[in-house]
Every structure is written in structure tokens, then in C-alpha cells.
Amino acid sequence: xxxxxxxxxxxxxxxxxxxxxxxxxxxxxxxxxxxxxxxxxxxxxxxxxxxxxxxxxxxxxxxxxxxxxxxxxxxxxxxxxxxxxxxxxxxxxxxxxxxxxxxxxxxxxxxxxxxxxxxxxxxxxxxxxxxxxxxxxxxxxxxxxxxxxxxxxxxxxxxxxxxxxxxxxxxxxxxxxxxxxxxxxxxxxxxxxxxxxxxxxxx
Amino acid sequence: xxxxxxxxxxxxxxxxxxxxxxxxxxxxxxxxxxxxxxxxxxxxxxxxxxxxxxxxxxxxxxxxxxxxxxxxxxxxxxxxxxxxxxxxxxxxxxxxxxxxxxxxxxxxxxxxxxxxxxxxxxxxxxxxxxxxxxxxxxxxxxxxxxxxxxxxxxxxxxxxxxxxxxxxxxxxxxxxxxxxxxxxxxxxxxxxxxxxxxx
Numbered sequence: 001x002x003x004x005x006x007x008x009x010x011x012x013x014x015x016x017x018x019x020x021x022x023x024x025x026x027x028x029x030x031x032x033x034x035x036x037x038x039x040x041x042x043x044x045x046x047x048x049x050x051x052x053x054x055x056x057x058x059x060x061x062x063x064x065x066x067x068x069x070x071x072x073x074x075x076x077x078x079x080x081x082x083x084x085x086x087x088x089x090x091x092x093x094x095x096x097x098x099x100x101x102x103x104x105x106x107x108x109x110x111x112x113x114x115x116x117x118x119x120x121x122x123x124x125x126x127x128x129x130x131x132x133x134x135x136x137x138x139x140x141x142x143x144x145x146x147x148x149x150x151x152x153x154x155x156x157x158x159x160x161x162x163x164x165x166x167x168x169x170x171x172x173x174x175x176x177x178x179x180x181x182x183x184x185x186x187x188x189x190x191x192x193x194x195x196x197x198x199x200x201x202x203x
Numbered sequence: 204x205x206x207x208x209x210x211x212x213x214x215x216x217x218x219x220x221x222x223x224x225x226x227x228x229x230x231x232x233x234x235x236x237x238x239x240x241x242x243x244x245x246x247x248x249x250x251x252x253x254x255x256x257x258x259x260x261x262x263x264x265x266x267x268x269x270x271x272x273x274x275x276x277x278x279x280x281x282x283x284x285x286x287x288x289x290x291x292x293x294x295x296x297x298x299x300x301x302x303x304x305x306x307x308x309x310x311x312x313x314x315x316x317x318x319x320x321x322x323x324x325x326x327x328x329x330x331x332x333x334x335x336x337x338x339x340x341x342x343x344x345x346x347x348x349x350x351x352x353x354x355x356x357x358x359x360x361x362x363x364x365x366x367x368x369x370x371x372x373x374x375x376x377x378x379x380x381x382x383x384x385x386x387x388x389x390x391x392x393x394x395x396x397x398x399x400x401x402x
Binding site: 031043058163168176 | 219226248250251253257369371390
């Protein structure tokens with residue numbers, strides 16, 4: 001394969017009479033071909049982009065642990081259901097009280113608008129912080145700490161995420177995503193209660 | 204014909220520089236590449252705005268496909284061997300050396316322990332075409348719990364990642380989360396694909 005080039009590349013017949021000084025240069029074309037073939041292979045098989053993840057922290061399941069009480073004024077319950085529907089109500093249901101269940105969806109004017117409205121004081125408080133962080137006036141650590149403080153303030157919205165049996169995993173990820181978008185720091189994935197299940201069954 | 208010598212320039216150009224570049228790139232790709240572990244199912248992950256990257260090593264991945272079947276996979280050949288030994292002990296089974304070797308190359312699987320032996324005897328090519336029934340994770344027969352428990356005993360550094368399909372149903376996801384919580388895993392990751400955050 002490696003054909004040897006003679007100097008000047010003259011006619012073949014004349015070669016024999018010339019001095020047998022052979023060039024040290026060999027044809028690298030096949031080698032380059034091979035190189036690019038392998039590059040192509042590795043480029044196609046490689047996974048440069050690592051998958052993104054969402055970190056979930058669940059509370060410790062302990063029989064003795066007391067249930068965390070949520071203030072009724074800050075509580076909001078969202079129930080994921082089939083066909084990407086979301087049911088929601090505010091407050092903590094009390095015995096004998098009729099639940100006022102409303103329905104919305106995952107669109108921009110659906111649950112997000114609602115959460116943004118309900119969480120407006122927190123979002124307003126975080127905004128200048130974020131601007132400061134983007135202008136490099138404060139470090140990332142300071143920003144995070146302050147943001148967590150704002151998100152965790154006692155008057156901030158607490159979202160209880162529940163789901164019936166017909167919702168999809170996508171809905172769960174989407175609602176968790178909304179929590180991040182709307183700067184809601186306090187949310188929990190909770191089991192649905194039979195009362196709520198009955199209520200949404202007919203909707 | 205008289206031999207007239209015409210000094211003709213060779214058409215071949217110097218390939219050395221191109222060769223250098225090609226091999227430099229080749230080296231780069233060879234060193235950065237990490238082969239996609241072959242997965243038994245194609246999972247279409249939901250998108251989120253989260254930008255946290257998943258680390259490369261010490262991942263215990265629970266995959267949930269669109270039919271809500273659960274698959275289990277860990278990395279590290281030796282961890283897999285250690286895990287199989289523990290599982291064999293727990294379920295009073297014995298695996299031959301051949302089966303162990305076969306298990307150590309398995310990146311992800313979704314068969315009940317009772318069918319594991321049969322599955323390991325299949326040729327690697329045949330495994331992808333076989334329909335795997337998923338790992339049982341209901342409260343009666345929670346094999347997923349066993350796998351998770353013993354995997355964490357084999358390598359305490361494991362981070363647990365749940366890779367669910369968009370269409371997988373919520374009760375199965377909830378069941379997996381409950382299983383994790385029973386095994387005292389309260390911190391885990393959902394694998395998602397990236398989506399731009401709205402303003």
C-alpha cells in the first residue's frame with residue numbers, strides 16, 4: 001500500500017537509470033483515512049452530554065415522627081390527574097367542610113400563573129437578589145443562602161402534591177419543575193386521601 | 204520515442220499535517236468517550252429546567268419504561284459480582300462461574316430473580332429481543348428492595364437515579380419511591396432532559 005514516491009515523480013522508465021536514492025516520504029493518505037474513520041466512529045458513539053437530574057429529598061419515614069403541621073392560610077393542595085389535568089384547592093380541609101376543588105392545566109396560564117400569583121411576595125424578594133448575583137455583587141453561596149431563607153419564610157406558600165392513579169410520571173416531573181420555576185421552597189409529595197379521590201372522580 | 208524529461212511536480216500533497224490533526228482528534232475522542240451502556244428499553248425522559256449533572260460513576264439506576272416495568276442497573280463489574288453473591292445468599296440460590304461472568308457484564312436488567320438464571324444463559328444478542336417482565340416491586344414481593352439494599356451494601360457510595368418514561372404511570376413511580384424510602388433512601392435523583400427555563 002505504502003507507495004514510495006520518487007523525487008520529482010518523473011516517468012517510470014527513467015527511474016532505473018537514476019541513482020537509487022529513495023525518498024523517505026511515504027503516502028499517508030490511507031493512514032489519514034483510517035484516522036478519520038475512527039474519529040467518526042468515536043464521535044458517533046460518544047455521549048458528551050451527561051443527563052440532567054432533578055434532586056429529590058423525601059422526609060424520613062418514621063412511625064414515631066410527628067406529622068408536620070401546615071398552616072391553613074399558606075397551604076395549597078394540587079392533585080394530578082389523567083389527561084394532564086390538575087385539581088387544586090387552598091387551605092386544609094376540616095371535618096364536614098365542603099372542598100372547593102378547581103381545575104387547571106400545565107399551560108403557562110394554568111398552574112404557573114396561579115403559583116406565581118400566590119407566591120408573589122417571595123418572587124419579588126428573590127428578584128433583586130438574583131440581579132445582584134448576576135452582576136457578581138454577591139457570591140453564589142450568599143445568593144443561595146438568602147434565597148433559601150426567603151423561600152422558607154413562614155408565610156411562604158406550601159404546596160402539597162398529590163396524585164391519583166391515572167396521572168403519568170411526566171406530570172410529576174412537570175409539577176416539580178413548576179416548583180422550581182415559581183421559587184416555591186416548601187413542597188411535599190403526599191398520598192391522596194379517599195375524600196379527595198372521591199371528589200375528583202366525578203370531575 | 205526519445206526520452207524527454209519534463210520536470211513535473213507531483214500531485215501528492217504532504218499528508219503529515221492532516222494526519223497529525225486526525226490522530227489528535229482521535230486521541231481526544233478516544234479518551235473522552237464513554238460507551239452508552241446498552242439499555243433494555245428506550246426511555247423518553249421528561250424535560251425539566253434542572254441543570255444538575257448526573258455524576259459518571261457510582262450510579263444505581265432504576266429505569267421505568269412506558270409500560271411501567273421496572274429495570275435495575277448498577278455500574279462496576281466487581282460491584283455487580285458482589286451484589287450477585289449477596290442476592291444468591293439471600294434467595295438461597297447458587298450461580299455458576301459462567302452465570303456470574305454473564306451477570307457482571309449486564310448493565311441493566313428487568314427480570315424477576317426466579318427467571319434470572321434463564322436470562323443469564325441467553326446470548327447477549329438475544330437478551331435485547333427477549334421481553335423482560337420487569338422487576339417485581341409490589342408490597343407482596345418486593346425484589347427491587349432487595350436489589351437496592353444489597354447494592355448499597357456492596358457499594359455504599361451509590362447515588363440512586365430514577366429514569367422514568369414520560370408515560371409511565373404514577374402508582375409505579377410512587378411504589379419505587381416507597382421502596383426506596385423503606386430502604387432508608389430519602390435522597391435520590393430523577394433523570395430528565397434539559398428544557399429552557401421560562402422568563
